[in-house]
Amino acid sequence: xxxxxxxxxAVAAIKAAGLNYEFLLAASERTSFLQGLVVTIELALAAIVxxxxxxxxxxxxxxxxxxxxxxxxxxFVELTRNTPTLVQLYCAFLVLNMLLTEAxxxxxxxxxxxxxxxxxxxxxxxxxxxxxSLRAGLQAVPPVMLEAAASLGFSPTRRLWLVQxxxxxxxxxxxLVNNLVDLVKMTTVASAIAVGDVTxxxxxxxxxxxxxxxxxxxxxVFFGVLTWLVNQAGxxxxxxxxxxxxxx
Numbered sequence: 001x002x003x004x005x006x007x008x009x010a011v012a013a014i015k016a017a018g019l020n021y022e023f024l025l026a027a028s029e030r031t032s033f034l035q036g037l038v039v040t041i042e043l044a045l046a047a048i049v050x051x052x053x054x055x056x057x058x059x060x061x062x063x064x065x066x067x068x069x070x071x072x073x074x075x076f077v078e079l080t081r082n083t084p085t086l087v088q089l090y091c092a093f094l095v096l097n098m099l100l101t102e103a104x105x106x107x108x109x110x111x112x113x114x115x116x117x118x119x120x121x122x123x124x125x126x127x128x129x130x131x132x133s134l135r136a137g138l139q140a141v142p143p144v145m146l147e148a149a150a151s152l153g154f155s156p157t158r159r160l161w162l163v164q165x166x167x168x169x170x171x172x173x174x175x176l177v178n179n180l181v182d183l184v185k186m187t188t189v190a191s192a193i194a195v196g197d198v199t200x201x202x203x204x205x206x207x208x209x210x211x212x213x214x215x216x217x218x219x220x221v222f223f224g225v226l227t228w229l230v231n232q233a234g235x236x237x238x239x240x241x242x243x244x245x246x247x248x
Contacts, residue, residue, distance in 0.1 A: 020211040029205050036201030037222060043118060043187040043197060044226065048180055050123035055130025055176075059168075060160065062135050073131070080128040086189050089121045093193050118190040126183045133175035137168030170241050177234030181227045198222060 023029040061073035080088070097117060101110040112120075141164050149163045169176075191200035202215040 019214050019217075020209065021214055023205050023209055023211065032196075032201045033198070033205060033218075036196055036198035039115075039190075039195065040187055040197045040199075040222075041226070043115070043122070043190055043195075044184045046119045047122040047126070047183055047187065048230075050119060051126040051130060051180075051183060052176075054123055054127035055134060056165070058127055058131035059134035059138065060165075062131055063138055063160070065156075077128040077131055080125055081132075085121065085125050085186055086192060088125060089118065089189055089192060092121050093117045114193045114195045115190075117193070118187070118195055122183060122186055122189070126179055126186070129179045129182075130176060133172040133179065134165075134168055136175070137170070137172030138164050140171045141167045170243065173234060173238055173241070177231060180230050180234070184227050184230055185223060 023033070058073050058077065061069050062077070064070050064073075093114065097110065097112060100112065104110050145163060145167065146159055149159045154163065187197060188199045190197045191203060194200060198219060202219060206212045206215050
């Protein structure tokens, strides 16, 4: 048996076991599925970065001494946490996107693609959870640390960004990692507006081949590996940022 015959032999052996992975031998379907994997990874990476930045800003607003700013952030967090992500995506893409398209019709068109809308919605949704995790971390910072910073002449703003947030991030890291694991799984909502992620591509394939079980198994393994990597990255950061006297 030559090397070029190995894929066919492997698929045939798996088929004998009752699983149909013949789509892997079709160049177009195999390419579509692999592109779906790449799109899902891109969605996850973009949303992770954007959600962390937005969560940090929201947390700063939540603990702000300006009541209007804190109330605005609190209202956004409560609204976002208490409504489904899919509903938010539909509202953003089917309503806001349409209004934006009409408003920009004469100035070059709407630059926001379905991919970008998914990143925006998922990022803002998880940012609300990040903000609450960071707020809890900020409240866990010992007052003596803030008093020491104040005695060194740190302004309230410098105390927040240079003392409170670095410590709060360490306290909130397990919760943040949990949020990010959930974020990775949440990328599957992209298929609802025809973004070509792994879920959408799998639906397209099994609608033609009737191999739902086989593709679902591949998706389970893929998301299992992806979330495991996120969790491992969090553990590495926990060890790297561990401070004597705080935690283990």
